[in-house]
Amino acid sequence: MPKALGFAAQAADKPLEYFEFERRDPTANDVEIEIAYCGVCHSDLHQARNEWGGTVFPCVPGHEIVGKVTRVGSKVTKYKVGDTVGVGCMVDSCRTCANCEEGYEQYCENGFVGTYNGEDKHSGGVTFGGYSNRITVDQDFVLKVSDKLDLAGVAPLLCAGITTYSPLRHWGVREGHKVGVVGLGGLGHMAVKLAKAMGAEVILFTTSPSKVDDAKRLGADHVVISKDDEQMKAWRNSLDFILNTVAAPHDLDAYLTLLRLNGTMTLVGVPAESHPSPAVYNLIAKRRSLAGSLIGGIAETQEMLDFCAEHGITSDIEMIAMDDINEAYERMLKSDVKYRFVIDMATLKQK
Ligand code: NAP
Ligand code: ZN
Ligand code: ZN
Numbered sequence: 001m002p003k004a005l006g007f008a009a010q011a012a013d014k015p016l017e018y019f020e021f022e023r024r025d026p027t028a029n030d031v032e033i034e035i036a037y038c039g040v041c042h043s044d045l046h047q048a049r050n051e052w053g054g055t056v057f058p059c060v061p062g063h064e065i066v067g068k069v070t071r072v073g074s075k076v077t078k079y080k081v082g083d084t085v086g087v088g089c090m091v092d093s094c095r096t097c098a099n100c101e102e103g104y105e106q107y108c109e110n111g112f113v114g115t116y117n118g119e120d121k122h123s124g125g126v127t128f129g130g131y132s133n134r135i136t137v138d139q140d141f142v143l144k145v146s147d148k149l150d151l152a153g154v155a156p157l158l159c160a161g162i163t164t165y166s167p168l169r170h171w172g173v174r175e176g177h178k179v180g181v182v183g184l185g186g187l188g189h190m191a192v193k194l195a196k197a198m199g200a201e202v203i204l205f206t207t208s209p210s211k212v213d214d215a216k217r218l219g220a221d222h223v224v225i226s227k228d229d230e231q232m233k234a235w236r237n238s239l240d241f242i243l244n245t246v247a248a249p250h251d252l253d254a255y256l257t258l259l260r261l262n263g264t265m266t267l268v269g270v271p272a273e274s275h276p277s278p279a280v281y282n283l284i285a286k287r288r289s290l291a292g293s294l295i296g297g298i299a300e301t302q303e304m305l306d307f308c309a310e311h312g313i314t315s316d317i318e319m320i321a322m323d324d325i326n327e328a329y330e331r332m333l334k335s336d337v338k339y340r341f342v343i344d345m346a347t348l349k350q351k
Contacts, residue, residue, distance in 0.1 A: 001025055002032075005348055006132035007322055008058035012050035015326040016131070018351045019058055023136045024122050031079050031142050032071040033087065038130035039064025039156035039315070040341035041186060042247045043089075043270070045329045047117055051272035055117055062130025063089040063115040064158040066151050067345075070134070078139045084151065086143040086305065087135060088158035089295050091115050091127060095140075103297040131325065133348055143302055146309035153314030156186060156340040157305060159295065160315060164191035164243060165304040166296030167266045168198060171241050175199030180235075180242035180265075182226070182255060184211045184218075185332075187245035187268060189316060189339035192218045195243070197311045203235065205255070208335055218316065218339075226254065237261075237286065245269050252278040256288055264289040315340045321347035 001022040008019035026032045044061035046052055065087040069079050079085060090112045093100050097109035105112050113119060116129030129135075145154055164187050173179055179200040181191040188204070195202045196219035204220035206212070207227060215223045224231045235258045242255055242265040249271045256265055256278055263286065267275075278290065296304065308314065316339045320328050328341040 002134065004128070004132050004134050005350055006060045006128060007325055007348070008060045008128075008131075009048040010058050012048075012055065012057075016048060019060065021060070021128055023134055026071050026073040026136055027122070028073040028075040029138050029140070030073045030136050031069055031076055031085065031139050032134065032136045033065070033067045033085060033142070034070045034134055035065055035067040035130055035132060035345045037066050037152045037155040037345060038062040038343045039159065039186070039317075040320075040325070040328055040332070040343065041159045042332060043159070045332055046270065046272060048329075052270070056126045059117055060128035060131050061116050062132065062343075063087070064155045064160070065115070065130035065135060066145055066155045066158070072139075076139045079142060084145045084147055086145045086154065086158045087115060087130065087137050087141065088143065088162060088301055089115055090298070091118065091137050091141050092121060103299045105297050106295045131322070131343060133345055141298060143298070143305055145305060148309050149312070149314050152319060152342050152344070153317055154305070154308075155342050156190065156315035156317065157308055158301070160186040160190045160340060161194070161308060162296035162301045162304050163187055163268050163293070164245070165194050165307070166300055167243055167268065167293040168195055169300070170293065171264055171266065173198050173200050173241055177201065177240040178203060178238055180205060180239045180255065180258060181220070182242060182244040183246040183269065184208065184215055184339065185245060185247070185335065185337050186315070186340040189218050191243045191245060192220050193313050197307070197313060203239065214338070232258070239263055242266070243268065247271055249273045249275045251276060252290065253282050256282045256290065259286060259288045261286045262288070264291055266291045266293050268293055315342075317342040319344050323347065
């Protein structure tokens with residue numbers, strides 16, 4: 001079996017460090033990929049530090065993977081050696097439950113197999129993610145990546161892109177809608193770009209006054225400093241939809257009251273501690289909804305990648321070396337990400 005190099009957390013309170021392990025040789029339906037870039041998602045940090053519970057150590061995070069196909073199994077028809085491909089948050093699912101059959105693998109009744117910290121059907125152990133030089137994945141969970149786009153900027157689309165695209169589509173965001181995006185981090189900056197490309201008027205809510213100019217450059221029509229009550233009040237009862245990407249517990253009422261009649265706020269951030277419960281009155285007063293959304297299905301991920309290729313959308317990235325990952329996590333905790341760290345896998349060397 002091929003040896004893989006990677007970076008792993010050995011325990012919740014330990015920094016990530018160099019780690020060697022084995023990947024499987026491609027089985028009939030597998031695609032082997034040499035990883036060129038891997039994005040750094042806030043979920044990687046949550047899981048490496050066991051903030052959601054259930055992390056199996058050592059943990060090799062990373063689910064925003066792009067690279068080139070190096071080998072394919074005998075039954076692989078979708079990809080050939082040399083193709084540029086991507087892998088997101090899932091590497092398998094049961095494929096037979098009602099949700100899988102409808103293309104909602106992320107909501108698989110039997111639980112999808114996460115790209116890392118998932119139950120590896122092949123080894124019986126745990127899956128290892130994209131902070132690594134190579135990965136072997138079933139062709140049905142591999143995505144086609146357009147050569148038209150900058151490859152490093154495509155990597156974050158595999159999680160941040162689809163996690164924001166899917167709810168924007170599900171709740172029918174389109175021209176004429178006023179759409180709020182809360183938090184300008186990895187997910188938030190993709191939400192701004194995507195909602196804008198779907199024709200919406202975009203209002204970005206940030207805790208960081210230093211991000212105002214960037215938010216406008218990224219496509220926001222209006223930027224609101226969420227700590228400023230007067231600025232918040234100006235948007236009461238006006239928004240059709242809000243996508244909330246914040247990774248920390250906060251007051252949801254501050255945003256629910258900005259929704260107009262029948263408006264929805266969808267949470268995609270998954271803080272380690274729950275948000276304080278919102279006031280019921282704010283929901284019933286305008287028949288507002290509070291919802292959640294998890295990544296997106298495989299077909300929808302391909303649709304999102306194609307949409308991004310068509311509209312020339314990639315992530316704004318800060319490229320880092322593999323050795324810089326722990327510092328990147330600390331900066332992410334300070335909301336100091338412009339707007340996604342991406343690991344250049346060429347910097348991962350055998351030690
Ligand atoms: P990120 O890059 O760290 O961005 C989060 C942003 O939230 C920050 O940049 C900051 O933006 C804002 N923020 C942070 N702390 C805050 C606080 N205390 N109060 C208000 N705003 C705060 O993280 P990400 O990678 O985008 O991920 C965001 C969350 O989504 C994480 O919890 C992650 O696990 C989750 N996630 C969920 C899914 C899903 O399928 N549902 C998929 C991927 C990730 P400002 O500086 O603009 O305020
Ligand atoms: Zn993610
Ligand atoms: Zn299923």
